[in-house]
Structures are given as C-alpha cells and as structure tokens.
Amino acid sequence: MKILVPVKRVVDYNIKPRVKADGSGVETAGVKMSMNPFDEIAVEEAVRLREKGAASEVVVVSIGVQQAQDTLRTAMAMGADRAILVLSDESPEPLAVAKVLKTLVEKEGPSLVVLGKQAIDDDMNATGQMLAGLLGWGQGTFASKVDVADGRVVVSREIDGGTEQVSLALPAIVTADLRLNEPRYASLPNIMKAKKKPLETIAAADLGVDMAPRLSIVSVAEPAERKAGIKLGSATELVEKLRNEAKVI
C-alpha cells in the first residue's frame, strides 16, 4: 500500500508574521520558512504506518516554488521514500491544490492520502476535504488516531464536544490533528541519506489544471492591538475591579 503525503512550505511557526506596509499580504521575503507543523505530523504518521508494515511506500508532494524542495528533503529525512515537486509561481488556493493532487493521485494510485488538517499561513483547513470530495473518497479529518486494517481505516476525530470514530473504505483521506503523534527529528545520517532520495519535478502548467485564484485579496491588515492593563496586588482588589469597574460579575 502506498501513502501520499502533501506538504506545504510556510513561514516558520516561531516567526511573528508581519503585514506588508502596502496591505497586500504578509511579508515572506527573507523570512525563515519551514514545513507546515500539521504536515510534519502527517509525514510522521505515514512513516509509522510503513514502519509497522501497514504501508510499503511513502511519497511526499509539494506544490509551490523551487525552494519547496527543502521541505520535501526534510520529509524524506523523516523517512519518506521519494518526493514530487509541482512547480507553481503563485501560492495556489486549496481548490487548485486539491485539483493538482487529484491528478497525482490518479497517477500514483495511493491507498491513503494523509495531510495536515490546515496550513498555519492561510489557516484554510480545506484541502483534504476538497481532495476527498473530488475523488469521491471517504475523509477522516482532524485525526487523533489512525488504524488501518482489512481494507479500511478507522479514524478517531477531534470534534467540538469530544471524539468520534469513523470507519472508511480504502482508498481514503486522513487529515492530521495535533495529538495524532509527535513528529521525530531527522537525524544527521538521515538528512544525508535524504539528499540521495529521488525528487521528481513537474511543472504545474503541464498538469492541465485550472489554478486561477477565485478569491482576490482586497487588503490585509494588522488586527487591533489590545493594550496591557494594570497589575493588582490581591484577589480582593481583583474581585472589586471586576464587580465595580469592568462590571462583568
């Protein structure tokens, strides 16, 4: 069984994003970029499934600029077997990404596609669901546990008031939530080994997918800043303020 894991290169999660002065977006030039943290969890889960013998090959794919190669090498250093880079200029929307991934799924024939539940840049939380829709596959989103057996995958899902389990026929889509696993750090020997693993590059234009954005950005702005308030000396003072000044209790 083959597993496909799409990964995205995003502004590193430790960097505080800055809105561009002209309000056209968030500054990414000269900013440290890393693999989307949810995608690391997806890679880890796929590699674990292969290590357990539930899968035979893990293929990672990224859609983006040339530098997304680094992200794919990181995924291979974590244990993915090979990589595909779909070169595109702009940052495509989830609908376009899902269409590109559909063409790759049709070519590669994976039994499982594991994705991060959302990217921490656009916070869309949509690509996995959209790919599942386009393929007509079952979807186990916001997964905290994944069990593959007998041609099905049982996924524990994080829902608003607790957890639920769904059973999906393979092939299927899983999107990873935070508690699914703790991704490993790539060791130096594995980073060296990853440099020799196969990385295929495809031009997005050659896939015949309409990638034109449907959403145009009118503006991007900083949210209103909250001001720091006052420090109080005691619980008595706090309750007095909440009762008589803020009037919230």
Add this chain to the structure above:
Amino acid sequence: MTALVLLDHEGGQIRKAALSAVTAAARLGDVHVLVTGDAALAQAASRIAGVSKVLHAADARYAHELAEPLAALLVSLAGGYDHIVAAAGATGKNVLPRAAALLDVQPIPDVVSIVDAQTFVRPIYAGNALATVRSADSKKVLTVRSASFDAAPAEGGSAPVEVVAVVDSPDVSRFEAVQLSDSARPDLESARVVVSGGRGMGSEEKFHALDPLADALGAAVGASRAAVDSGFVPNELQVGQTGKIVAPELYMAFGISGAIQHLAGMKDSRVIVAVNKDPEAPIFQVADYGIVGDLFEVVPQLVEELKK
C-alpha cells in the same frame, strides 16, 4: 438572495454556534436551514428567530453529519442558494469544503465580518493578520466564527419544515462511536465567563483547582495547548488557533504564558484577567487585570471573595 445554513447539532441539541451562523446568514438575505437528525431537532430549528424555511434531512444516513452523504446533499440543494453557511466548528469545517469542491467553489472559512455579499474578512496566520477577500465564485461557501456574530434567538420563529429526499453519495464511510465529555458547565464557545488553565496548573489532578472558581462564576473551563499537550485536560477544552476561538465577557487565564497561538483564541474577549508567577509572561500584555503570584493561592482567595 437566500442563504442556506447547515445547522450542526450535538447530543440532541442544535449547537449554539449554529445560531450565530443564522445571524451571519441573515446579513446576506433570506435564511433557510438544513438540519439532520430526528423530528425534534427539525422542530427546534423551525423555532429559531429569522429562519424562513427548514429543510429536514430525516434519513438515518445523515444523522451523524458524516461529510460524504451530507456534502452530496448540500450540493443537490445548492442550486437555489447564493450562499451556503455553517458555523466554523468541527462539522462545518468537515462538510463545507467537501461540498465546495463538488460545486467548484473556493470556500471562505472562519469569517469574522461580512463586508458585502462577495466580500468577507477572515483571520490568517493565527489571527496575526486580517484578510479581506472578495470571491469571484457564483456561489459562496463560508464558515463563520461564532465569537463574531451574536446567536439568533432560539425561540420566536415558526418556519415550515420540509423533509428533503435522500441523495446518492459514495458509500465509503460509516459512523462507529462518539465519546462526548459530559459536563454540567456551559459550552466553552458560548459561555459568558471562561476560566482557563495552562502548563502552570502542573498536573491533571491540580487542574481541578479551577473547578470551585468555575462553579462560583458559572463559567466554562478552558485550557491552553500546553495544558492539553501535557495531558492535564482533553483536547476539546483547548482555546487557541488550533482549538476553540472564544470571546466571552470575562476570560481568566491561570498559569498561561500567552503564546501567540493561545492569544489567537481569546484576545477578543471583553475583559481579560491573567494570574501568573512570571511577571514577564506575554499574557500580561493583553490582560486588563493581572496578578503576579501563585495561582494556587490566588484561586481559593478569589473563591472566598466571590462568596462575599
């Protein structure tokens, strides 16, 4: 123009967040709602103020709001609507993008403000930026943040209920089981007061130090991602970019340092209180009232004061 709102439910009740989605949809036009489950849920939907028609997907295959059949149903109903809306909760985020893909539409998640019928404001980068986006799609598919729209009154309406026919969909998924945390406390996303704990709570056992305070205030209990990752509390209590987004009248943070990802989930609260040992904790930069001190001393004192 007419909007169709997917009303999500849990434990036999329509979620309060869905009532906020009704309010958001009413800004866009006439409001029809789609609800699954039993007849009592459809009746509850018909009583929501501002709803002019209830579509009831009564068939058992829809009862658990599985994305595969429900998205197919939404697509079959979409023809008559300009907007398809749901609360930005687990159901809306699971079902709507799938339906959008089948409609060849780019969804617009986590809307916090409606500019006009095409233009919406949504946070990106964990709320560190607000993007105003305009959709060129003929239909708009959006999820809305309940913290940004008041809940529509649950009573006052009397919309007619129409049972909708089953639509074919790939038979690839089945519901197995659900574990809901049984809490007598108010729902985290709609509570007036939220009492939250972080890594500073120390352990699962010590996290319960917040219970008497939550009881005294009639508050929901929340937690930071650090507290969830440390195993003190289950994930459904998580407040933050990767958890729930809340905006109560009063948010009290105990032993929470104030990581960006936590602030993304609570910084729109009306009044923020922080109690932390570390005077340099970033949470104090957003708190209206702060106490530098040991939460295990401050919490019992607060409970005593509140009794006075």
